[in-house]
Amino acid sequence: MLKMLREFLADVGFHLELFAQVLARLGAVVTRRELVLDQLYQAGIRVTHVVLLVGLFIGMIVSLQTGLELARFGQQDQIGTIVALSMCREMGPFITATIMAATVGSAIAAELGTMAVSDELTALEVMSIDRLRYLIVPRVVGLAVMCPLLTVLCNLIGVVGGGFIAESQLNVGLSLYYDSAIDSLTGTYFVFDLPKDVYSGLFKSFVFGVIIAVIACGAGLQATSGAMGVGSATRKAVRDSIIAIIIANYFLSWIFFQA
Amino acid sequence: MSARGSHKTLLQFQGVHKAFGQRKVLQGLDLEVYEGETFCIMGPSGCGKSVTLRHAIGLMKPDQGVVTVEGHDMSSITKPDLRKLRSRMGYVFQEAALLNWLSAGDNVALPLRETTQMPDLEIVERVRAKLELVRVPDAFDKLPSELSGGMKKRVGLARALITDPEIILYDEPTAGLDPEISSSINHLIRELGERLKVTSLVVTHHIGCIKTVADRVGLLDGGRLHYVSTPTEFLASQEPRLVRFLGDRLD
Numbered sequence: 001m002l003k004m005l006r007e008f009l010a011d012v013g014f015h016l017e018l019f020a021q022v023l024a025r026l027g028a029v030v031t032r033r034e035l036v037l038d039q040l041y042q043a044g045i046r047v048t049h050v051v052l053l054v055g056l057f058i059g060m061i062v063s064l065q066t067g068l069e070l071a072r073f074g075q076q077d078q079i080g081t082i083v084a085l086s087m088c089r090e091m092g093p094f095i096t097a098t099i100m101a102a103t104v105g106s107a108i109a110a111e112l113g114t115m116a117v118s119d120e121l122t123a124l125e126v127m128s129i130d131r132l133r134y135l136i137v138p139r140v141v142g143l144a145v146m147c148p149l150l151t152v153l154c155n156l157i158g159v160v161g162g163g164f165i166a167e168s169q170l171n172v173g174l175s176l177y178y179d180s181a182i183d184s185l186t187g188t189y190f191v192f193d194l195p196k197d198v199y200s201g202l203f204k205s206f207v208f209g210v211i212i213a214v215i216a217c218g219a220g221l222q223a224t225s226g227a228m229g230v231g232s233a234t235r236k237a238v239r240d241s242i243i244a245i246i247i248a249n250y251f252l253s254w255i256f257f258q259a
Numbered sequence: 260m261s262a263r264g265s266h267k268t269l270l271q272f273q274g275v276h277k278a279f280g281q282r283k284v285l286q287g288l289d290l291e292v293y294e295g296e297t298f299c300i301m302g303p304s305g306c307g308k309s310v311t312l313r314h315a316i317g318l319m320k321p322d323q324g325v326v327t328v329e330g331h332d333m334s335s336i337t338k339p340d341l342r343k344l345r346s347r348m349g350y351v352f353q354e355a356a357l358l359n360w361l362s363a364g365d366n367v368a369l370p371l372r373e374t375t376q377m378p379d380l381e382i383v384e385r386v387r388a389k390l391e392l393v394r395v396p397d398a399f400d401k402l403p404s405e406l407s408g409g410m411k412k413r414v415g416l417a418r419a420l421i422t423d424p425e426i427i428l429y430d431e432p433t434a435g436l437d438p439e440i441s442s443s444i445n446h447l448i449r450e451l452g453e454r455l456k457v458t459s460l461v462v463t464h465h466i467g468c469i470k471t472v473a474d475r476v477g478l479l480d481g482g483r484l485h486y487v488s489t490p491t492e493f494l495a496s497q498e499p500r501l502v503r504f505l506g507d508r509l510d
Binding site: 119 | 316341342345350354359373
Protein backbone atom coordinates (compact mmCIF):
# COMPACT_ATOMS: atom_id res chain seq x y z
CA MET A 1 0.00 0.00 0.00
CA LEU A 2 2.82 2.35 1.01
CA LYS A 3 4.72 1.35 -2.12
CA MET A 4 1.69 2.13 -4.31
CA LEU A 5 1.29 5.52 -2.67
CA ARG A 6 4.99 6.25 -3.19
CA GLU A 7 4.74 5.24 -6.85
CA PHE A 8 1.61 7.36 -7.31
CA LEU A 9 3.27 10.43 -5.78
CA ALA A 10 6.41 9.86 -7.86
CA ASP A 11 4.24 9.63 -10.98
CA VAL A 12 2.37 12.84 -10.14
CA GLY A 13 5.70 14.55 -9.43
CA PHE A 14 7.12 13.37 -12.75
CA HIS A 15 4.15 14.73 -14.72
CA LEU A 16 4.13 18.05 -12.85
CA GLU A 17 7.85 18.43 -13.58
CA LEU A 18 7.23 17.56 -17.22
CA PHE A 19 4.47 20.18 -17.38
CA ALA A 20 6.77 22.80 -15.81
CA GLN A 21 9.50 21.95 -18.34
CA VAL A 22 7.00 22.33 -21.18
CA LEU A 23 5.92 25.76 -19.85
CA ALA A 24 9.57 26.82 -19.70
CA ARG A 25 9.97 25.88 -23.37
CA LEU A 26 6.78 27.38 -24.81
CA GLY A 27 8.92 29.62 -27.01
CA ALA A 28 9.45 26.51 -29.13
CA VAL A 29 5.94 27.12 -30.51
CA VAL A 30 7.46 29.87 -32.66
CA THR A 31 10.67 28.09 -33.63
CA ARG A 32 8.97 24.74 -34.26
CA ARG A 33 5.94 26.04 -36.19
CA GLU A 34 5.90 23.14 -38.62
CA LEU A 35 5.91 20.56 -35.83
CA VAL A 36 3.12 22.40 -34.02
CA LEU A 37 1.01 22.63 -37.20
CA ASP A 38 1.50 18.92 -37.76
CA GLN A 39 0.31 18.18 -34.23
CA LEU A 40 -2.71 20.47 -34.68
CA TYR A 41 -3.58 18.35 -37.69
CA GLN A 42 -2.96 15.08 -35.86
CA ALA A 43 -4.89 16.15 -32.77
CA GLY A 44 -7.67 17.92 -34.59
CA ILE A 45 -8.51 17.24 -38.19
CA ARG A 46 -7.98 13.49 -37.95
CA VAL A 47 -10.51 13.05 -35.12
CA THR A 48 -13.08 15.69 -36.13
CA HIS A 49 -15.42 13.16 -37.72
CA VAL A 50 -15.39 11.01 -34.57
CA VAL A 51 -16.22 14.01 -32.38
CA LEU A 52 -19.04 15.06 -34.73
CA LEU A 53 -20.57 11.60 -34.85
CA VAL A 54 -20.36 11.00 -31.10
CA GLY A 55 -21.52 14.56 -30.31
CA LEU A 56 -24.56 14.16 -32.56
CA PHE A 57 -25.68 10.98 -30.83
CA ILE A 58 -24.91 12.29 -27.34
CA GLY A 59 -27.18 15.29 -28.05
CA MET A 60 -29.86 12.92 -29.32
CA ILE A 61 -29.57 10.66 -26.27
CA VAL A 62 -29.75 13.59 -23.82
CA SER A 63 -32.72 15.01 -25.69
CA LEU A 64 -34.59 11.69 -25.83
CA GLN A 65 -33.93 10.53 -22.25
CA THR A 66 -34.57 13.89 -20.64
CA GLY A 67 -37.37 14.85 -23.01
CA LEU A 68 -39.41 11.74 -22.26
CA GLU A 69 -39.24 12.48 -18.53
CA LEU A 70 -40.08 16.15 -19.06
CA ALA A 71 -43.05 15.14 -21.22
CA ARG A 72 -44.55 13.30 -18.26
CA PHE A 73 -44.86 16.67 -16.55
CA GLY A 74 -45.74 18.58 -19.70
CA GLN A 75 -42.38 20.41 -19.62
CA GLN A 76 -40.91 19.16 -22.89
CA ASP A 77 -40.67 22.78 -24.12
CA GLN A 78 -37.62 23.10 -21.83
CA ILE A 79 -35.68 20.46 -23.70
CA GLY A 80 -33.63 23.03 -25.68
CA THR A 81 -32.40 24.55 -22.42
CA ILE A 82 -31.40 21.21 -20.97
CA VAL A 83 -29.59 19.94 -24.05
CA ALA A 84 -27.70 23.22 -24.56
CA LEU A 85 -26.66 23.51 -20.93
CA SER A 86 -25.63 19.89 -20.53
CA MET A 87 -23.69 19.91 -23.80
CA CYS A 88 -21.85 23.17 -23.10
CA ARG A 89 -21.16 22.64 -19.41
CA GLU A 90 -20.40 18.93 -19.21
CA MET A 91 -21.11 16.59 -22.08
CA GLY A 92 -19.24 18.49 -24.82
CA PRO A 93 -15.97 19.00 -22.91
CA PHE A 94 -16.04 15.57 -21.27
CA ILE A 95 -16.98 13.56 -24.35
CA THR A 96 -14.48 15.43 -26.53
CA ALA A 97 -11.73 14.91 -23.94
CA THR A 98 -12.53 11.21 -23.66
CA ILE A 99 -12.35 10.82 -27.44
CA MET A 100 -9.07 12.76 -27.51
CA ALA A 101 -7.60 10.60 -24.72
CA ALA A 102 -8.62 7.40 -26.48
CA THR A 103 -7.45 8.43 -29.94
CA VAL A 104 -4.79 11.15 -29.79
CA GLY A 105 -3.48 10.42 -26.28
CA SER A 106 -3.05 6.73 -26.97
CA ALA A 107 -1.36 7.50 -30.30
CA ILE A 108 1.07 9.92 -28.62
CA ALA A 109 1.94 7.37 -25.92
CA ALA A 110 2.43 4.61 -28.50
CA GLU A 111 4.51 6.83 -30.78
CA LEU A 112 6.80 8.15 -28.03
CA GLY A 113 6.90 4.71 -26.38
CA THR A 114 8.08 3.13 -29.62
CA MET A 115 10.71 5.84 -29.94
CA ALA A 116 11.82 5.17 -26.37
CA VAL A 117 12.23 1.42 -26.81
CA SER A 118 13.90 1.71 -30.21
CA ASP A 119 16.58 4.16 -29.01
CA GLU A 120 15.20 7.07 -31.03
CA LEU A 121 14.84 9.24 -27.91
CA THR A 122 18.39 8.30 -26.92
CA ALA A 123 19.52 9.24 -30.43
CA LEU A 124 18.00 12.71 -29.96
CA GLU A 125 19.86 13.08 -26.67
CA VAL A 126 23.13 11.97 -28.22
CA MET A 127 22.63 14.57 -30.97
CA SER A 128 22.03 17.22 -28.25
CA ILE A 129 18.49 17.80 -29.52
CA ASP A 130 16.12 18.88 -26.75
CA ARG A 131 13.39 16.25 -27.00
CA LEU A 132 11.00 18.39 -24.96
CA ARG A 133 11.20 21.21 -27.50
CA TYR A 134 11.23 18.86 -30.46
CA LEU A 135 8.60 16.32 -29.42
CA ILE A 136 6.66 17.30 -26.32
CA VAL A 137 5.87 21.03 -26.67
CA PRO A 138 4.23 20.61 -30.11
CA ARG A 139 2.07 17.75 -28.80
CA VAL A 140 0.94 19.62 -25.69
CA VAL A 141 0.15 22.75 -27.70
CA GLY A 142 -1.67 20.70 -30.35
CA LEU A 143 -3.99 19.10 -27.81
CA ALA A 144 -4.46 22.26 -25.73
CA VAL A 145 -5.61 24.15 -28.83
CA MET A 146 -7.64 21.46 -30.54
CA CYS A 147 -9.52 20.17 -27.52
CA PRO A 148 -11.56 23.40 -27.02
CA LEU A 149 -12.05 23.85 -30.78
CA LEU A 150 -13.44 20.33 -31.14
CA THR A 151 -15.56 20.90 -28.04
CA VAL A 152 -17.25 23.82 -29.84
CA LEU A 153 -18.09 21.46 -32.71
CA CYS A 154 -19.28 18.79 -30.29
CA ASN A 155 -21.54 21.29 -28.52
CA LEU A 156 -23.03 22.57 -31.76
CA ILE A 157 -23.67 19.17 -33.28
CA GLY A 158 -25.04 17.90 -29.95
CA VAL A 159 -27.58 20.73 -29.86
CA VAL A 160 -28.49 20.03 -33.48
CA GLY A 161 -28.91 16.30 -32.69
CA GLY A 162 -31.08 17.18 -29.72
CA GLY A 163 -33.22 19.32 -32.05
CA PHE A 164 -33.90 16.35 -34.36
CA ILE A 165 -35.24 14.36 -31.43
CA ALA A 166 -37.18 17.30 -29.99
CA GLU A 167 -39.08 17.71 -33.25
CA SER A 168 -39.45 14.07 -34.25
CA GLN A 169 -40.04 12.37 -30.88
CA LEU A 170 -41.20 15.07 -28.50
CA ASN A 171 -43.29 17.25 -30.81
CA VAL A 172 -41.35 20.39 -29.88
CA GLY A 173 -40.98 22.78 -32.80
CA LEU A 174 -37.44 23.53 -33.95
CA SER A 175 -37.80 27.29 -33.49
CA LEU A 176 -39.02 26.82 -29.92
CA TYR A 177 -36.20 24.36 -29.26
CA TYR A 178 -33.48 26.67 -30.58
CA ASP A 179 -34.97 29.74 -28.87
CA SER A 180 -34.91 28.00 -25.50
CA ALA A 181 -31.39 26.67 -26.18
CA ILE A 182 -30.07 30.16 -27.02
CA ASP A 183 -31.98 31.82 -24.15
CA SER A 184 -30.42 29.39 -21.69
CA LEU A 185 -26.94 30.46 -22.74
CA THR A 186 -27.42 34.19 -22.39
CA GLY A 187 -27.05 34.44 -18.63
CA THR A 188 -23.75 35.89 -17.53
CA TYR A 189 -21.45 37.28 -20.19
CA PHE A 190 -17.73 37.19 -19.86
CA VAL A 191 -14.70 37.34 -22.14
CA PHE A 192 -15.28 37.44 -25.89
CA ASP A 193 -19.03 37.80 -25.23
CA LEU A 194 -19.23 34.15 -24.30
CA PRO A 195 -21.77 33.13 -21.66
CA LYS A 196 -20.40 31.44 -18.56
CA ASP A 197 -21.89 28.08 -19.53
CA VAL A 198 -19.86 28.15 -22.74
CA TYR A 199 -16.58 29.65 -21.58
CA SER A 200 -16.41 27.47 -18.49
CA GLY A 201 -16.80 24.40 -20.70
CA LEU A 202 -14.16 25.61 -23.13
CA PHE A 203 -11.74 26.40 -20.30
CA LYS A 204 -12.29 22.93 -18.90
CA SER A 205 -11.65 21.53 -22.33
CA PHE A 206 -8.37 23.44 -22.60
CA VAL A 207 -7.27 22.01 -19.22
CA PHE A 208 -8.32 18.52 -20.32
CA GLY A 209 -6.24 18.87 -23.48
CA VAL A 210 -3.15 19.79 -21.45
CA ILE A 211 -3.80 16.91 -19.01
CA ILE A 212 -4.15 14.35 -21.81
CA ALA A 213 -1.01 15.56 -23.58
CA VAL A 214 1.18 15.65 -20.47
CA ILE A 215 0.02 12.24 -19.26
CA ALA A 216 0.36 10.65 -22.71
CA CYS A 217 3.79 12.17 -23.33
CA GLY A 218 4.94 11.12 -19.85
CA ALA A 219 3.74 7.56 -20.37
CA GLY A 220 5.50 7.37 -23.74
CA LEU A 221 8.78 8.81 -22.44
CA GLN A 222 8.82 6.29 -19.58
CA ALA A 223 8.11 3.25 -21.76
CA THR A 224 10.53 0.33 -21.44
CA SER A 225 10.72 -3.35 -22.43
CA GLY A 226 9.80 -3.49 -26.10
CA ALA A 227 6.32 -4.00 -27.52
CA MET A 228 4.89 -4.97 -24.15
CA GLY A 229 6.18 -1.72 -22.67
CA VAL A 230 4.60 0.30 -25.48
CA GLY A 231 1.26 -1.45 -24.90
CA SER A 232 1.53 -0.81 -21.21
CA ALA A 233 2.37 2.88 -21.78
CA THR A 234 -0.62 3.29 -24.08
CA ARG A 235 -2.99 1.67 -21.61
CA LYS A 236 -1.61 3.79 -18.77
CA ALA A 237 -1.98 6.97 -20.84
CA VAL A 238 -5.67 6.39 -21.60
CA ARG A 239 -6.56 5.13 -18.11
CA ASP A 240 -4.74 7.90 -16.24
CA SER A 241 -6.00 10.61 -18.61
CA ILE A 242 -9.63 9.64 -18.12
CA ILE A 243 -9.25 9.43 -14.33
CA ALA A 244 -7.46 12.79 -14.24
CA ILE A 245 -10.09 14.37 -16.52
CA ILE A 246 -12.94 13.23 -14.27
CA ILE A 247 -11.22 14.51 -11.13
CA ALA A 248 -10.27 17.81 -12.77
CA ASN A 249 -13.81 18.11 -14.14
CA TYR A 250 -15.28 18.01 -10.65
CA PHE A 251 -12.94 20.65 -9.27
CA LEU A 252 -13.30 22.95 -12.28
CA SER A 253 -17.12 22.64 -12.13
CA TRP A 254 -16.95 23.45 -8.44
CA ILE A 255 -14.80 26.53 -9.11
CA PHE A 256 -17.10 27.83 -11.85
CA PHE A 257 -20.52 27.03 -10.45
CA GLN A 258 -20.21 26.64 -6.68
CA ALA A 259 -17.48 28.98 -5.56
CA MET B 260 49.97 -0.20 -30.78
CA SER B 261 48.10 0.27 -34.00
CA ALA B 262 49.46 1.42 -37.27
CA ARG B 263 46.96 4.27 -37.45
CA GLY B 264 46.64 5.27 -33.81
CA SER B 265 48.90 7.57 -31.78
CA HIS B 266 49.65 7.30 -28.07
CA LYS B 267 47.38 10.21 -27.15
CA THR B 268 44.48 8.79 -25.16
CA LEU B 269 41.13 10.21 -26.27
CA LEU B 270 38.83 7.97 -24.28
CA GLN B 271 39.63 6.36 -20.97
CA PHE B 272 37.83 4.19 -18.41
CA GLN B 273 39.51 3.80 -15.03
CA GLY B 274 38.12 1.26 -12.58
CA VAL B 275 34.55 1.77 -13.77
CA HIS B 276 31.80 -0.04 -11.87
CA LYS B 277 28.15 -0.07 -12.90
CA ALA B 278 25.30 -2.09 -11.47
CA PHE B 279 21.57 -2.21 -12.22
CA GLY B 280 19.95 -3.30 -8.98
CA GLN B 281 21.69 -6.50 -7.93
CA ARG B 282 23.17 -7.11 -11.38
CA LYS B 283 26.78 -5.96 -11.59
CA VAL B 284 27.56 -5.16 -15.22
CA LEU B 285 30.90 -3.37 -15.08
CA GLN B 286 33.29 -4.33 -12.29
CA GLY B 287 36.42 -2.24 -12.49
CA LEU B 288 36.60 -1.74 -16.24
CA ASP B 289 39.87 -0.20 -17.48
CA LEU B 290 40.05 0.88 -21.09
CA GLU B 291 42.12 3.29 -23.15
CA VAL B 292 41.34 4.26 -26.73
CA TYR B 293 44.07 6.15 -28.55
CA GLU B 294 43.57 8.95 -31.02
CA GLY B 295 42.99 7.66 -34.53
CA GLU B 296 42.64 3.99 -33.67
CA THR B 297 39.68 1.65 -33.93
CA PHE B 298 39.21 -0.31 -30.74
CA CYS B 299 36.79 -3.22 -30.72
CA ILE B 300 35.13 -4.67 -27.65
CA MET B 301 33.95 -8.24 -28.01
CA GLY B 302 31.92 -10.12 -25.50
CA PRO B 303 28.90 -12.33 -24.94
CA SER B 304 25.39 -10.84 -24.99
CA GLY B 305 24.56 -8.91 -21.84
CA CYS B 306 28.20 -8.50 -20.75
CA GLY B 307 27.96 -4.69 -20.75
CA LYS B 308 29.25 -3.73 -24.20
CA SER B 309 26.45 -1.24 -24.90
CA VAL B 310 26.61 0.00 -21.30
CA THR B 311 30.28 0.81 -21.91
CA LEU B 312 29.39 2.84 -24.99
CA ARG B 313 26.65 4.69 -23.11
CA HIS B 314 29.18 5.70 -20.46
CA ALA B 315 31.50 6.96 -23.18
CA ILE B 316 28.90 9.41 -24.51
CA GLY B 317 27.58 10.48 -21.12
CA LEU B 318 24.21 8.69 -21.27
CA MET B 319 25.16 6.82 -18.08
CA LYS B 320 27.36 7.70 -15.16
CA PRO B 321 29.56 5.15 -13.39
CA ASP B 322 28.75 4.08 -9.84
CA GLN B 323 32.49 4.11 -9.20
CA GLY B 324 35.53 4.98 -11.28
CA VAL B 325 36.16 7.63 -13.92
CA VAL B 326 35.31 7.92 -17.60
CA THR B 327 37.16 10.66 -19.46
CA VAL B 328 36.68 11.73 -23.06
CA GLU B 329 39.20 14.23 -24.46
CA GLY B 330 40.13 14.98 -20.87
CA HIS B 331 36.55 15.68 -19.72
CA ASP B 332 35.36 13.70 -16.71
CA MET B 333 31.95 12.47 -17.92
CA SER B 334 30.57 12.35 -14.38
CA SER B 335 31.14 16.02 -13.65
CA ILE B 336 31.00 17.57 -17.13
CA THR B 337 28.65 20.56 -17.41
CA LYS B 338 25.67 20.39 -19.78
CA PRO B 339 27.08 23.00 -22.23
CA ASP B 340 30.44 21.19 -22.32
CA LEU B 341 28.67 17.86 -22.82
CA ARG B 342 26.72 19.33 -25.74
CA LYS B 343 29.96 20.62 -27.29
CA LEU B 344 31.68 17.30 -26.73
CA ARG B 345 28.78 15.34 -28.20
CA SER B 346 28.86 17.53 -31.29
CA ARG B 347 32.35 16.10 -31.88
CA MET B 348 31.16 12.54 -31.31
CA GLY B 349 28.99 10.26 -33.40
CA TYR B 350 26.97 7.27 -32.21
CA VAL B 351 25.79 4.54 -34.53
CA PHE B 352 22.92 2.64 -32.95
CA GLN B 353 22.37 -1.09 -33.27
CA GLU B 354 18.98 -0.60 -34.96
CA ALA B 355 20.00 2.73 -36.55
CA ALA B 356 17.37 4.60 -34.42
CA LEU B 357 16.16 6.70 -37.36
CA LEU B 358 13.05 8.82 -36.71
CA ASN B 359 10.42 6.94 -38.67
CA TRP B 360 8.40 9.94 -39.90
CA LEU B 361 11.42 11.69 -41.40
CA SER B 362 13.02 10.75 -44.71
CA ALA B 363 16.58 9.43 -44.65
CA GLY B 364 17.81 12.85 -45.80
CA ASP B 365 15.90 14.66 -43.06
CA ASN B 366 17.20 12.17 -40.49
CA VAL B 367 20.77 12.87 -41.52
CA ALA B 368 20.10 16.61 -41.58
CA LEU B 369 18.48 16.62 -38.14
CA PRO B 370 21.55 17.38 -35.98
CA LEU B 371 22.50 20.33 -38.21
CA ARG B 372 18.93 21.69 -38.47
CA GLU B 373 18.31 21.46 -34.74
CA THR B 374 21.64 22.51 -33.30
CA THR B 375 23.18 24.91 -35.82
CA GLN B 376 22.18 28.01 -37.79
CA MET B 377 23.51 26.54 -41.04
CA PRO B 378 21.48 27.55 -44.16
CA ASP B 379 19.24 24.75 -45.39
CA LEU B 380 20.85 24.69 -48.82
CA GLU B 381 24.25 23.97 -47.28
CA ILE B 382 22.72 21.34 -45.00
CA VAL B 383 21.17 19.54 -47.96
CA GLU B 384 24.53 19.61 -49.79
CA ARG B 385 26.31 18.13 -46.79
CA VAL B 386 23.62 15.48 -46.34
CA ARG B 387 23.94 14.41 -49.97
CA ALA B 388 27.73 14.22 -49.60
CA LYS B 389 27.46 12.03 -46.48
CA LEU B 390 24.89 9.73 -48.08
CA GLU B 391 27.26 9.42 -51.02
CA LEU B 392 30.14 8.66 -48.65
CA VAL B 393 28.24 5.76 -47.07
CA ARG B 394 27.08 4.65 -50.55
CA VAL B 395 23.35 5.23 -50.31
CA PRO B 396 22.99 8.35 -52.51
CA ASP B 397 19.46 7.39 -53.59
CA ALA B 398 18.09 7.11 -50.06
CA PHE B 399 17.60 10.86 -49.57
CA ASP B 400 13.82 10.93 -50.01
CA LYS B 401 13.06 7.47 -48.69
CA LEU B 402 11.42 6.82 -45.35
CA PRO B 403 13.20 4.44 -42.96
CA SER B 404 10.41 1.89 -43.55
CA GLU B 405 11.41 1.80 -47.22
CA LEU B 406 15.06 0.99 -46.44
CA SER B 407 16.69 -2.41 -45.96
CA GLY B 408 18.55 -3.23 -42.74
CA GLY B 409 21.93 -2.50 -44.32
CA MET B 410 20.73 0.80 -45.81
CA LYS B 411 19.33 1.87 -42.43
CA LYS B 412 22.74 1.22 -40.84
CA ARG B 413 24.41 3.28 -43.56
CA VAL B 414 21.95 6.15 -43.09
CA GLY B 415 22.52 5.92 -39.32
CA LEU B 416 26.24 6.11 -40.02
CA ALA B 417 25.73 9.13 -42.29
CA ARG B 418 23.79 10.83 -39.49
CA ALA B 419 26.63 10.12 -37.07
CA LEU B 420 29.10 11.58 -39.59
CA ILE B 421 27.14 14.73 -40.47
CA THR B 422 28.84 16.85 -37.79
CA ASP B 423 32.29 15.58 -38.82
CA PRO B 424 32.95 13.89 -35.47
CA GLU B 425 36.40 13.05 -34.14
CA ILE B 426 35.14 10.02 -32.21
CA ILE B 427 32.55 7.51 -33.41
CA LEU B 428 30.94 4.88 -31.20
CA TYR B 429 29.46 1.88 -32.98
CA ASP B 430 26.95 -0.35 -31.21
CA GLU B 431 26.89 -3.73 -32.98
CA PRO B 432 27.20 -2.22 -36.47
CA THR B 433 26.67 -5.54 -38.25
CA ALA B 434 24.11 -7.19 -35.96
CA GLY B 435 21.22 -8.72 -37.87
CA LEU B 436 22.80 -8.31 -41.30
CA ASP B 437 23.67 -11.07 -43.76
CA PRO B 438 27.40 -11.85 -44.26
CA GLU B 439 27.70 -9.92 -47.52
CA ILE B 440 26.12 -6.73 -46.16
CA SER B 441 28.06 -7.16 -42.89
CA SER B 442 31.30 -7.33 -44.81
CA SER B 443 30.48 -4.19 -46.81
CA ILE B 444 29.61 -2.30 -43.59
CA ASN B 445 32.87 -3.46 -42.00
CA HIS B 446 34.89 -2.25 -44.97
CA LEU B 447 33.01 1.04 -44.89
CA ILE B 448 33.87 1.53 -41.20
CA ARG B 449 37.52 0.73 -41.95
CA GLU B 450 37.58 3.10 -44.90
CA LEU B 451 35.96 5.93 -42.91
CA GLY B 452 38.48 5.43 -40.13
CA GLU B 453 41.36 5.70 -42.55
CA ARG B 454 39.98 8.54 -44.72
CA LEU B 455 38.49 10.72 -41.99
CA LYS B 456 41.07 9.88 -39.30
CA VAL B 457 38.38 9.34 -36.71
CA THR B 458 38.83 7.45 -33.46
CA SER B 459 36.36 4.59 -33.19
CA LEU B 460 35.11 2.41 -30.39
CA VAL B 461 33.18 -0.56 -31.76
CA VAL B 462 31.26 -3.14 -29.78
CA THR B 463 30.56 -6.32 -31.65
CA HIS B 464 30.40 -10.06 -31.35
CA HIS B 465 31.27 -10.68 -34.99
CA ILE B 466 34.73 -11.95 -35.70
CA GLY B 467 34.51 -10.64 -39.28
CA CYS B 468 34.06 -7.17 -37.86
CA ILE B 469 37.17 -7.21 -35.69
CA LYS B 470 39.24 -8.78 -38.48
CA THR B 471 38.35 -5.93 -40.83
CA VAL B 472 38.05 -2.84 -38.65
CA ALA B 473 40.03 -3.31 -35.42
CA ASP B 474 43.45 -1.96 -34.61
CA ARG B 475 43.11 -3.45 -31.14
CA VAL B 476 40.50 -5.65 -29.57
CA GLY B 477 39.62 -6.85 -26.08
CA LEU B 478 37.17 -9.28 -24.52
CA LEU B 479 34.69 -7.81 -22.04
CA ASP B 480 33.84 -10.49 -19.54
CA GLY B 481 32.91 -10.37 -15.87
CA GLY B 482 32.71 -6.58 -16.09
CA ARG B 483 36.38 -6.20 -17.09
CA LEU B 484 38.36 -6.10 -20.28
CA HIS B 485 40.73 -9.04 -20.95
CA TYR B 486 43.28 -10.04 -23.58
CA VAL B 487 43.68 -6.61 -25.18
CA SER B 488 45.78 -7.14 -28.29
CA THR B 489 45.80 -6.88 -32.07
CA PRO B 490 43.09 -8.87 -33.89
CA THR B 491 45.68 -11.39 -35.14
CA GLU B 492 47.02 -12.05 -31.64
CA PHE B 493 43.51 -12.05 -30.19
CA LEU B 494 42.22 -14.65 -32.61
CA ALA B 495 45.35 -16.80 -32.30
CA SER B 496 45.34 -16.74 -28.50
CA GLN B 497 45.09 -20.04 -26.70
CA GLU B 498 43.78 -18.47 -23.48
CA PRO B 499 41.06 -20.92 -22.35
CA ARG B 500 38.42 -18.22 -21.72
CA LEU B 501 39.03 -16.66 -25.11
CA VAL B 502 39.03 -20.00 -26.89
CA ARG B 503 35.77 -20.87 -25.15
CA PHE B 504 34.19 -17.55 -26.19
CA LEU B 505 35.37 -17.63 -29.77
CA GLY B 506 34.60 -21.36 -30.08
CA ASP B 507 33.70 -22.53 -33.55
CA ARG B 508 33.10 -18.94 -34.63
CA LEU B 509 36.68 -19.11 -35.90
CA ASP B 510 35.31 -21.17 -38.73
